[in-house]
Amino acid sequence: MRYEFHLPALAEGMMEGEIVSWLVGAGDDVRADQPIVEVMTDKATVVVQSPYDGKVLELGAADGDIADVGSVLWVMEIQDGIAPAATAPTAAAKAPPTAAPAAPTQPAAAAAAPATAEVAAAPPAAAARATPPAPRGAGKALATPATRRLARELGVDIGSVRGTGPAGRVTADDLRKHGQAVGPVAAPAPSVERAAPAYAPARRAAASDAEVEERVKLRGLRRAIYESMARSKSTAAHFTYVDEVDCELLVAARNRLKPAAAERGVKLSYLPFIAKATLLALARFEKVNASMDDAAQEIVLKRYFHLGIAAATDSGLTVPVIKHADQLSLLDLAGHIQDLGQRARTNLLKPAELRGSTFTISSLGRLGGLFATPIINHPEVAILGIHEMQKRAVVRGDDIVARTMMNISLSFDHRVIDGHEGAAFCQAIKAYLEQPDLMMLEMA
């Protein structure tokens, strides 16, 4: 029997998902639980598995498409009677997510992470077609002849366009929107130009800049980052405050505690100290541990502390979240940071571990640079960027001395947090880091 797999809500409140990549093709035989397609929700990439053994007949969306929850994701032929007819299946989805949208710093002096998105169009060779014509008998997208012609004129592969018309008919509007989203594959070149007699010497491609450009489709995590960053920058009124931290005592404290932590199986870095200092500061500045509800025109004071730690992965930036981080000891914080970082890099985080942060710390590690203007992780109202720790010449008394210094950059949403409040919050963190003993006073 014919069985339609409908896209389930893979996460609470999910309305749509983006097709990151198909792991099978039409005509493939698949087994139950075999991964079929990677779907990106607004938080994580989820691998959707086949609920049954069978043969995939058709795919309901193309890579990069946005599929509505409930829409037919794929159609397969399965044994009669093993599936209830015409009902949407429950989510057969396990979730080794690859990543989540992030709120990373915008480093002033840092290399951009290499994009791994797929290439949409290679530069056309001189004699190549601008748009490969559909093979005969194929290309039966549901669309009127005039719309099909428009698709060719726009250089859009109509088979990859999601139709919004009746029965999924592709409309002219769908094409135009699709065209805006991904850009034309390539402009159709006049055949009179390209179809030189077969024996003629191949002409070198006219070296116009456009011909050597490469267009990379915005999909998957990159798309999530694109949206998240644009949303933050278009809502929050960012201002950034930078100060330097004298880390002499912090280095000493960490060096003292490191062996003890190692005995407990934890590699103690500086980040847990910074996290602890930040959490203690947040407890004193409730407006910083907040979010802005633009629709309701209300500031939401969270009163709980879920700490996001931005991490770079091969797919892009992700923000694993330590829930109720304020209740964790330094050692536990260190353990969580270590664990989440590892699983982020190996794409083993669960969607729940990638959302709900109330404040975010972004560390670029050795690429930390001098300072940055971090972009706030929407809808939070502040973010901390930490930079490279290094020996610098500083003045102590009247002497120039070498000290281990580290800059911290804090961006705030000025709609919520005024300059002096942000500065005071930064000074609180600085004080905890310069005199780690102070943190003892706050410990429950």
Add this chain to the structure above:
Amino acid sequence: MSATVRTNTVVIGAGPGGYPCAIRLAQLGVDVVVVEKAELGGVCLNVGCIPSKALISASKLVEQVQHASTMGIHVDNVRVDLREMIDWKSTIVNKLTSGVGSLIKGNGGRVVRGTARFTSASTLVVDSADGQTTITFDHAVIATGSRPSAIPGFAFDGVHVVGSTEALAFDTLPASMAVIGGGYIGMEMGGVYQRLGTDVTVVEYADRILPGFAADLVRPVAKRFKRGGGTVLAKTRAVSWKPGPGGRGCELTVEDRASGETRTLEVDVILMTVGRTPTSQGLGLEALGLATDARGFIEVDGEQRTAVANIFAIGDVAGEPMLAHKATKEGEVAAEVIAGKPAAFDSVGVPAVVFTDPEIASVGLSEQAAKDAGHRVRVGKFSFGANGRALSLNEGEGFVRAIIDADTQVVLGVEAVGPEVSNLIAEAGLALEMGAVADDIGLTIHAHPTLSEAIMEATNAALGHAIHAMNR
């Protein structure tokens, strides 16, 4: 005479593929030369679609007059002068073919008479009685069409064994005729002569006539053909023939494929309609390095382009279905591609129409093809017996069948047999191209009383709510 002509595009063949292609090229400002070895208009206008339809209409009128007594019309002494009928047909053909010449020239295209042969991918020579013309070109469109096929032992001799061309211009009405091949050409031409009074026997190798169409579509045609005095020998192989005594007529030996028994038919003439062969030989394709498939078709892509980038092929020579309207569409596509426009042959359906009595027409997927393609289908059927206009035409036989996707209601195909279905199928073709759902047709007002109501009712029947039928 020897001349050299330089052009952007040369179109070989001025049939229903080539001449629209040339006109479209000229409209788009592309310099074009058309080479034609016979008459402008090709097989379709000269010895195919148009003249056969003229004779079909005339012969149907004869039959209607003969059977008009059911309507209270009594006509005695109906006399058919075949010569006059053929002459009338020829005036229609001449009117259309001269129109083609005017259209090509009026749009700025040139016509060169003769037989074309490629010498390279940028030159061809045209041989004619007047001499040789060399044409150099940037693009060429091969639109050479097809010619009737014959089976072994039955070479066309123009007298005893004839093809459709000769059958359109008999001097006298044959008293008897064997039609070898019960496909659409055989059934159309066999039907003409059966209605005019010839004793027609159709010899069909397959299990039944018109094997390309669903059995229930063909049944009314076979029934009426036999009722009119025609004979169908299905599952029968034509073995051999020899001239009759004194060279008059033919003795045709056929073999029953099931029993192996042979019998001999004595007929005035044998009409050979076993199919058509693409005209791809003698064109100099080897000079292009262009091969054909086993059947002689030139392979093309969705832009009608062959394996040689500047050479295009359209129409019968470019593959099935060998239908004039498919050739025309392909010609327009090739022309636009050559002119740099983003054209492609992307039609959802190519309608097929057969001018038998009654007519058969279809477009899109048959019920079986739709199932094979993975659709869950719903089918609605509406009989012309419940259509007022059909009954008032005294043509209540036949039906329309709509095939729709059960999940999306998208119309997948329409098949029909009955009065004027060759015209009715256009609505279904539009529905397919527009991606219509059944309700799009069902909710459209169809004028009453017309035959078109049958299409509306068939799609409504597929949805389970036809008005004038019990819905299954």
